[in-house]
Ligand SMILES: O=c1ccn([C@H]2C[C@H](O)[C@@H](CO)O2)c(=O)[nH]1
């Protein structure tokens with residue numbers, strides 16, 4: 001089995017983005033999580049009560065978790081932004097729960113601008129379960 005390429009993961013995020021429900025912001029985001037040779041996808045889903053909206057990244061991550069995976073290898077995120085899309089703080093924190101600090105976060109846009117990051121660079125000093133209790 002050939003290993004899954006970054007382009008394949010980005011394509012999955014791009015396809016997932018088409019299902020975004022964004023009647024308020026009109027800002028569609030797609031995300032795809034890699035676990036081994038499997039891919040779980042998500043898009044942002046908004047609500048008339050704006051604060052209940054959920055980002056693409058968390059929808060994709062939670063799909064993977066619901067399928068039984070709590071250790072995720074990689075995530076790709078795409079939106080129609082000037083440069084590579086920037087995940088919100090909540091999503092960076094949720095990535096921290098299920099990905100290694102050195103795991104790759106691929107951020108891109110519809111023009112193909114791509115930034116490849118280690119998660120730890122996107123959320124320095126992240127709060128983790130190690131910070132709980134003593
Ligand atoms: O990385 C991001 C940034 C924003 N959004 C969503 C939240 C909201 O639905 C819309 C505008 O903020 O985009 C994401 O899904 N991911």
Ligand SMILES: [Zn+2]
Nearest residue numbers: 055088090091
């Ligand atoms: Zn977010």
